[in-house]
Amino acid sequence: xxxxxxxxxxxxxxxxxxxxxxxxxxxxxxxxxxxxxxxxxxxxxxxxxxxxxxxxxxxxxxxxxxxxxxxxxxxxxxxxxxxxxxxxxxxxxxxxxxxxxxxxxxxxxxxxxxxxxxxxxxxxxxxxxxxxxxxxxxxxxxxxxxxxxxxxxxxxxxxxxxxxxxxxxxxxxxxxxxxxxxxxxxxxxxxxxxxxxxxxxxxxxxxxxxxxxxxxxxxxxxx
Numbered sequence: 001x002x003x004x005x006x007x008x009x010x011x012x013x014x015x016x017x018x019x020x021x022x023x024x025x026x027x028x029x030x031x032x033x034x035x036x037x038x039x040x041x042x043x044x045x046x047x048x049x050x051x052x053x054x055x056x057x058x059x060x061x062x063x064x065x066x067x068x069x070x071x072x073x074x075x076x077x078x079x080x081x082x083x084x085x086x087x088x089x090x091x092x093x094x095x096x097x098x099x100x101x102x103x104x105x106x107x108x109x110x111x112x113x114x115x116x117x118x119x120x121x122x123x124x125x126x127x128x129x130x131x132x133x134x135x136x137x138x139x140x141x142x143x144x145x146x147x148x149x150x151x152x153x154x155x156x157x158x159x160x161x162x163x164x165x166x167x168x169x170x171x172x173x174x175x176x177x178x179x180x181x182x183x184x185x186x187x188x189x190x191x192x193x194x195x196x197x198x199x200x201x202x203x204x205x206x207x208x209x210x211x212x213x214x215x216x217x218x219x220x221x222x223x
Contacts, residue, residue, distance in 0.1 A: 013152030129191030
């Protein structure tokens with residue numbers, strides 16, 4: 001039986017991870033946090049003294065990148081060479097580092113291979129920027145989640161405050177706009193809406209409302 005794969009794409013701060021986790025919990029699916037995988041790759045580069053923007057140096061590191069995905073109490077954990085690096089992946093500077101390293105084709109191909117293998121044998125929800133267009137082009141349900149930049153920046157600012165790593169709203173908004181541009185203009189697998197993805201604007205929606213809308217889409221595709 002073919003695995004159920006749900007692809008959720010969209011810009012930073014649109015609520016992709018929150019939605020993916022909620023959908024996975026409600027429908028008994030596994031949430032594979034692909035963004036965390038790129039953050040882990042960036043962490044690996046930084047720990048080895050390599051600038052994530054340096055494509056040549058990053059590519060040279062990849063043969064030594066041993067990444068393993070595990071789940072503890074239903075929560076995804078990422079191990080690099082046996083070390084659980086999950087606690088370090090949401091630090092403020094890791095967002096830009098992940099965006100920088102994800103622009104390199106060699107990095108994306110390596111991680112996408114891991115993601116596709118996992119999705120082929122599990123019922124999963126994946127969120128990112130090119131899941132429906134590149135990672136899982138045959139996903140059973142594709143969603144493109146977005147919201148106004150100011151709303152996304154406010155959500156991210158509140159999230160950072162809750163994590164104890166506050167950043168000024170103006171800086172978060174500036175960084176977000178820059179990442180939006182970088183992600184959508186990269187040469188390899190740019191962040192764009194898949195032609196067969198359903199657009200959901202969460203600017204004026206609550207999380208339960210968005211989850212309910214996704215539930216409708218899942219039912220439509222199963223019919």
